[in-house]
Amino acid sequence: MAGDDTGGATPMIGDTSLTAAQWIRQETGAGLVALRVPGLEGSPHQRLGRWSHRVTISGLLVGGDAADDLASLQKLARDGTATTFTADIVTALEIQRVVVESFVAEQVVGRPGQYAYTVVLAESPPLPPPARVSAFGGLDGIGDLGGLDDLGFDGLDDTLAGIADQAGELTGALDTALAAAAAAAGLAAMAGGIDAIDNPLRPLLDTTGQLAPVGDAVSGILGNLRGLLG
Incomplete structure (x- = not known):
């Protein structure tokens, strides 16, 4: 098989050795955007995160394994399967996985077992x-995306649980108060009739009638709050 023309270790895509690679090009985009500031000469740049490293390789597949190597590269390009890549030119880049972004192969008629190719690899890091967000809390995993643990969410679960308990207590107290008012209204009715002008509990009856719809509305709100807080 032809010797390695890269002047170093043999480049490899997965298990395929590119022993006759002739030309390798590596590109990296910094992922910068220019910001326009009124009155400022020039444009400051903000880094949004670099683009994936890209590597373009051209060479020949020759020898007894050429057809198998061609099939392996064609399969990677067809399936989009992530694989590994090693070469001197990416030693300092710490590329973990790559995908075949494009692949071109040529064969000269009359020269069996020899294929010229150009392959473009793109870095494909794991996500x-x-x-993971549970009901009003449990912000697990968000810190891994950007250090949001420092935003003060540590006690959020306990705080919301306390609010839910207080909502339950308020609902119970309100129900008790309304029940007592209803009982007093019944007592007033027995004492002299609801419509009696001289009924001493007449003011309580009027107040109870006014509070009943308010109590129902507040009970509904507290019930909804308890449902939201789990």
Whole structure:
């Protein structure tokens, strides 16, 4: 097989050795955007996160394994499967995984077992852990996406649980008060009739009638709050 023309270790895509690679190009985009500031000469730049490293390789597949190597590269390009890549030119980049972004192969008629190719590899890092948000709390995993643990969410679960308990207590107290008022209204009715002008509990009856719809509305709100807080 032809010798390595890269002047170093043989480049490899997965298990495929590119022993006759002739030309390798590596590109990196910094991921900067220019910001326009009125009155400022020049444009400051903000880094949003760099683009994936890209590597373009051209060479020949020759020898007894050429057809198998061609099939392996074609399969990677067809399936989009992430794989590894090693070469001197990316030693300092710490690329973990790459995908074949494009692949071109040529064969000269009359030269069996020899294929010219150009392959473009793009870095494909693993995704970060997803953020997991439970009902009004449990912000697990968000800190892995950018250090949000410092925003003061540590006691959020306990705080919301306390609010839910207080809502339950208020609902119970309100129900007790309304029940007592209803009992007093019944007592007033037995004492002289609800419509009696001289009924001494007449003011209580009027107040009870006014509070009944308010109590129902507050009970509904507190019930909804308890439901939201789990």
